[in-house]
Amino acid sequence: MGDREPILQVKNLKTYFYTEDGVVKAVDGVSFELYPGETLGIVGESGSGKSVTSLSIMRLLDERGRIESGEIIFKGRDLLKLSENEMRKIRGNEIAMIFQEPMVALNPVYTIGDQIMEAIILHQGVDEKKAREMAIDLLRKVGIPEPEKRVDQYPHQLSGGMRQRAMIAMALSCRPSILIADEPTTALDVTIQAQILDLMKELQEEYGMALIMITHDMGVIAEIADRVAVMYAGHVVEYGEVHEIFKKPRHPYTYGLLSSIPRLDVEQEKLKSIPGTVPDPLNFPSGCRFHPRCEFAEDRCKEEEPEMVEVLPDHYSRCFFWKKLEGLEVK
Amino acid sequence: MEKRTVLKVENLVKHFPIKAGVFKRTVGWVKAVDGVSFEVYEGETLGLVGESGCGKTTVGMTLLRLYEPTSGRIIVEDEDTTYYFMPMLKAKSYIKKTYLDRFERLYREKKERALEELNGVDKKYYEMFLNGGKSGLYRYLISNMQEKRKAFRRNVQIIFQDPYSSLDPRMRVKNIVAEGIKAHGLARGEEVVRKVSELLSGVGIIPEHMYRFPHEFSGGQRQRIGIARALALQPKVVIADEAVAALDVSIRSQIINLMEELQERHKLTYIFISHDLSVVKHVSDRIAVMYLGKIVELASKKELFENPLHPYTVALMSAIPVPDPDKRNKRRIILQGDVPSPINPPKGCRFHTRCPVAKEICSEKEPQLVEVKPGHFVSCHFPGSLGWKS
Ligand SMILES: Nc1ncnc2c1ncn2[C@@H]1O[C@H](COP(=O)(O)OP(=O)(O)O)[C@@H](O)[C@H]1O
Ligand SMILES: Nc1ncnc2c1ncn2[C@@H]1O[C@H](COP(=O)(O)OP(=O)(O)O)[C@@H](O)[C@H]1O
Ligand code: SF4
Ligand SMILES: [Mg+2]
Ligand SMILES: [Mg+2]
Numbered sequence: 001m002g003d004r005e006p007i008l009q010v011k012n013l014k015t016y017f018y019t020e021d022g023v024v025k026a027v028d029g030v031s032f033e034l035y036p037g038e039t040l041g042i043v044g045e046s047g048s049g050k051s052v053t054s055l056s057i058m059r060l061l062d063e064r065g066r067i068e069s070g071e072i073i074f075k076g077r078d079l080l081k082l083s084e085n086e087m088r089k090i091r092g093n094e095i096a097m098i099f100q101e102p103m104v105a106l107n108p109v110y111t112i113g114d115q116i117m118e119a120i121i122l123h124q125g126v127d128e129k130k131a132r133e134m135a136i137d138l139l140r141k142v143g144i145p146e147p148e149k150r151v152d153q154y155p156h157q158l159s160g161g162m163r164q165r166a167m168i169a170m171a172l173s174c175r176p177s178i179l180i181a182d183e184p185t186t187a188l189d190v191t192i193q194a195q196i197l198d199l200m201k202e203l204q205e206e207y208g209m210a211l212i213m214i215t216h217d218m219g220v221i222a223e224i225a226d227r228v229a230v231m232y233a234g235h236v237v238e239y240g241e242v243h244e245i246f247k248k249p250r251h252p253y254t255y256g257l258l259s260s261i262p263r264l265d266v267e268q269e270k271l272k273s274i275p276g277t278v279p280d281p282l283n284f285p286s287g288c289r290f291h292p293r294c295e296f297a298e299d300r301c302k303e304e305e306p307e308m309v310e311v312l313p314d315h316y317s318r319c320f321f322w323k324k325l326e327g328l329e330v331k
Numbered sequence: 332m333e334k335r336t337v338l339k340v341e342n343l344v345k346h347f348p349i350k351a352g353v354f355k356r357t358v359g360w361v362k363a364v365d366g367v368s369f370e371v372y373e374g375e376t377l378g379l380v381g382e383s384g385c386g387k388t389t390v391g392m393t394l395l396r397l398y399e400p401t402s403g404r405i406i407v408e409d410e411d412t413t414y415y416f417m418p419m420l421k422a423k424s425y426i427k428k429t430y431l432d433r434f435e436r437l438y439r440e441k442k443e444r445a446l447e448e449l450n451g452v453d454k455k456y457y458e459m460f461l462n463g464g465k466s467g468l469y470r471y472l473i474s475n476m477q478e479k480r481k482a483f484r485r486n487v488q489i490i491f492q493d494p495y496s497s498l499d500p501r502m503r504v505k506n507i508v509a510e511g512i513k514a515h516g517l518a519r520g521e522e523v524v525r526k527v528s529e530l531l532s533g534v535g536i537i538p539e540h541m542y543r544f545p546h547e548f549s550g551g552q553r554q555r556i557g558i559a560r561a562l563a564l565q566p567k568v569v570i571a572d573e574a575v576a577a578l579d580v581s582i583r584s585q586i587i588n589l590m591e592e593l594q595e596r597h598k599l600t601y602i603f604i605s606h607d608l609s610v611v612k613h614v615s616d617r618i619a620v621m622y623l624g625k626i627v628e629l630a631s632k633k634e635l636f637e638n639p640l641h642p643y644t645v646a647l648m649s650a651i652p653v654p655d656p657d658k659r660n661k662r663r664i665i666l667q668g669d670v671p672s673p674i675n676p677p678k679g680c681r682f683h684t685r686c687p688v689a690k691e692i693c694s695e696k697e698p699q700l701v702e703v704k705p706g707h708f709v710s711c712h713f714p715g716s717l718g719w720k721s
Contacts, residue, residue, distance in 0.1 A: 045580060045581060189606065191646060191650045192668045194650040194665055194666075218580070219651065219653055221654075222654045222658075246654065247658050255582055258654065261615075262609045263654065264608060264612060264648065270591075271587055271613065272584065274585075276604070
């Protein structure tokens, strides 16, 4: 990995929300890299800061959200220093995003074709006839049957799976170099999820895009990611190559998460569980934010906040006592 | 040990009318549940799994009579409860058709010998018919409806998916949990508080928090409160409809473990409804797989996973991403297309439009759910022909 240049580097990103109740430190010092053509999985429970991280990259935060500090280096430029005009050229063109609920991204009053064509005309400067041909080709490519007919239909006329395909077609229309997918299969049934994951892998290979796959599902991560960032309470708590994360977790949260999933492929007696609840973002625990739920915690964890340390080559953990996890089996 | 059936569903059908126009004419039917049969044994967990829209919730709601069944029988222990919640006239005509008229015909043909071919409630009621005549049986079935309904409500409880909307936000937790206890007169005054404390600590909620409102608890804690409420009446059967679906992974396993502990402690019988086969596999003794309003396969967990026979079961198993990157390249069965609409389900086998091994007969003739091995039921013309190994 060291010999390649990352296409995207997020450095110490902090995004806070200023609400009536106080400051929500939704993303609080997140760093990771994305290399060309690879898939980075971001995994964590709800509220851990996954969506806010991706919205920060796209600079699509609402007025309450503020990027406090950090850098987002894309092809050598810091996105946080770009004007809104320059940013608009990046969005959709260079970095595209798809969401859990396609109805949010698709406009209900325009046909699927109109929406894809608009993007194509805007970014590629072709005429309408050519754009329509390209839109139909794209719909075919993402596996929508009878694309000549579907191109003139409205979003509500498509099933959930088909809408997700249409949104992927729209995102790909400008051949972005990065696709950010925020829980793209969470609302879908498993047989449809399998179709969409398959499609995304295929297209990624064909287009050579880098992919950021955001999900709460460790199964999806294992299926598709090359590298993984595990998030907890606004932090990346563990970061490394996918096999390392699953076979040698070195953060107690990752270890707990992996041990608490009911599995189809192995027999389990009783599930392990992580005690307690996800912390209140207005009031994160002192020291290590995981310490109240951590089975390995010692006094130090309550007072001092651990830094990311390289525990194995290219494998990082935000835990003082990562050594306690050596030799533990996930079961 | 002999297995005792606590709940039996026979040929359950629930169709919802589709209304249109100013006169709200019925223009069609959603065949949400279209002939579902299963038994649940005492102390076991029966998993009901299938993708969204296949009719799982409708099965649960119809069992509880929160929806009125279109047809079919719902038997609890050794009583037919189907007519308990029907309007009086309808209940009478149900009893007449299902028992009185039928038994009369049987008696004319076979006299006492008919007993030999009957079992379960039919046998019990036919004996009453022989002893007390038509009017004796009728009186037995139609009397004490109020108590019958109450007993049913006590015996069968439900836990819902959404711990946010299923608890009344204006009620204190104490009253939420105590509601049923009071309605059924199971306790009064101080005794109620003691019972609620016991129930709450049994599900891991600090009893002192009983005077708080639902919004003061996290999702997982609310689900615990929902469970305490369901257990308040000491039910025999608990239907859990997507009870852990809305919870985060680390909290989900807490609730699963809690439900398993409570099952052991209170000898509960569960019908565990979920779209998530991994969760269902973990909690169930037996599993029924549903597709478009029908059960396509039913077997013990072990048998189902070692020897899945229905192509849909196999496809479902293969579609689930396994949390192990080493197993990434296993061969997957990718089903084509979407689930068809339950308004006009495909003719023949309902799965034939997506089935990788369908042949001509599949689009013509509907396969029946047959027992191919003791306890293993499947409805497919070509069971076992779609192979897959994880
Ligand atoms: N627009 C917003 N205003 C205030 N708080 C927000 C907003 N968006 C997200 N948050 C908060 O930021 C935290 C992280 O949210 P999010 O990134 O959406 O989590 P995830 O995607 O991991 O589930 C949560 O505590 C959430 O409540
Ligand atoms: N009250 C209702 N009125 C009309 N149709 C309904 C109603 N409830 C459910 N349905 C339909 O019945 C089918 C089965 O739904 P449901 O039982 O909720 O499935 P599941 O719980 O398996 O997702 C779906 O097509 C659904 O749209
Ligand atoms: S730093 Fe301490 S509390 Fe945090 S994860 Fe490590 S051992 Fe647990
Ligand atoms: Mg999110
Ligand atoms: Mg449901």
